[in-house]
Amino acid sequence: MATCRNGQNLRDYRSFRFAITTVIPYYRLMDNRFDPAKDLANKKKHKLSLAFGDRIFEDDNHLILPTIRVEDEEDRYKVVGVVGEKLFTGVFVWRDDLPRFISVRRSNKGEERAYHSAC
Structure with a gap:
């Protein structure tokens, strides 16, 4: 079972097939x-x-959710975190150990539930 940054166990959330958290350094936009x-x-x-x-990565409790794009089975990830008291979601792929964002938006209800139930 994965754990949250604070050491608590991450609860399974059925709306997403997998849910993990990880420590990812915050990257300023480079290149x-x-x-x-x-x-x-x-x-x-x-x-x-x-x-x-x-x-979104600045939130110490950000949540990373693996997803797979149906069309070509590309491994993608969602990062959900608080920015200015609101939840946002970024969809990204890993490129050269850095997140390459595909979409950034306000979180939907399911992502909000996953974030709040995880940690």
Whole structure:
């Protein structure tokens, strides 16, 4: 069983197939870790830059949820964390040991439940 940063056991949350937490250093945006066209589309749809995703990792209790894209079975991850008293979710893939964000948005109800029930 995975554990939270505070050492407590992570409770299983059925809406997600797996739920893990991990200690990931906070990375400032270095180089170009996202597609500029994707960033523009995210700004239009969610009113957030993909660079905002780095701030989600600042939450000491951020939660990382593995997901798989159905089309090509690509391993993706969701990071859920608090920024300014609101929950946000970033969808990303690992590239060269850094998160490459695909989408950043406000968390939905299921992600909120997973975050609050995990730690």
